Amino acid sequence: MTLPEIPYWFLYTYLAALIMLPFLRALATKLSEQEFKYLIYLQLILTGILPIMQYVFRMGSVDLSVPFVSTDVIFYMLLGYYLHVRRPDIAANKSIVRTVWILAFLGLVITIAMVLYQFHLTHVLSEQSSQTFFMLFTILPAGAIFLFFQNHEQKLKSRKQHLFINFFAPAVLGVYLLEEMYRILLLPVFTWLLPLVGSFIACWIWVLVVVSLAALTINVVRLIPPVKKYL
Known part of the structure; x- marks a missing residue:
């Protein structure tokens, strides 16, 4: 009898983030407003638009990436710093939050569409195959949920x-x-x-x-x- 594999990959990622924290802190405090926005746009392109283009235009497997920018453990810590420390006012801006939620929904629809498109071409629909587009536009729902709870935290009275x-x-x-x-x-x-x-x-x-x-x-x-x- 073999023991089930315990999914501790998150723990390894968390430890790596702690080790990198002094360097990420120095980086985050030095980035300008425009540089943070540039980082967000790059993330949307590299982990959202680019994988779709690779697959639709048959440029091979979806494996092209720019490691530092598209590495989740780096990007999402910087994004959290930007939304929580640098621009906490964004969470209170209903127009921006509404737009992010709409984009998050559209990103989900596109992700589902790409999984179905892949199934149409390959006639394979499994957990492994659906992982190809699993991370498309994750920045959008992640940002929307973060802004929601950040705003909700400020209103907690009960x-x-x-x-x-x-x-x-x-x-x-x-x-x-x-x-x-x-x-x-x-x-x-x-x-x-x-x-x-x-x-x-x-x-x-x-x-x-x-x-x-x-x-x-x-x-x-x-x-x-x-x-x-x-x-």
Whole structure:
């Protein structure tokens, strides 16, 4: 019996980001407003428009990239700094936020269209094949969600809302580390619900139970003072 592969790639990426943080901080503080915008436009072109052009014009596999600009661990940390520190006013601008949400929806539609187009050409529709266009325009929904919660955070007045965020937010890394174990242990929840509500809803309930239990575990463990410093 072989053990399932635990998806710790995110942890490796997180550690790499921490190691690079002093250099990224120096870079972020020196970039001008125009340079941040240039970086965003490059990301849209290199990870959104370029892969589509490569595939549609049959220029081979979708593998052309410019590493530094299109590397997620670098770009999204710079984007977070720009939206949270340099331009926090953007989150309160309803016109800009609405535009970003519309573009995010269009990006999703284009992504689905490209997956269907690939299926039309190859007659193959699998998890692996759909990954070809999985990362198209991810900057748009990522930016929209970030702006939404940034604006929502500023409007929080209810103590219950604060408790909800304070319960889950500090436990994100811990949930990531534990979810594989709880997902396997709680698989009977999914199999029990499957014939009752269907696979889609059963999967949602299963995931919510896994995340909630993992967050509860981490919050209990964080009550131990030395552990709280690291989780």
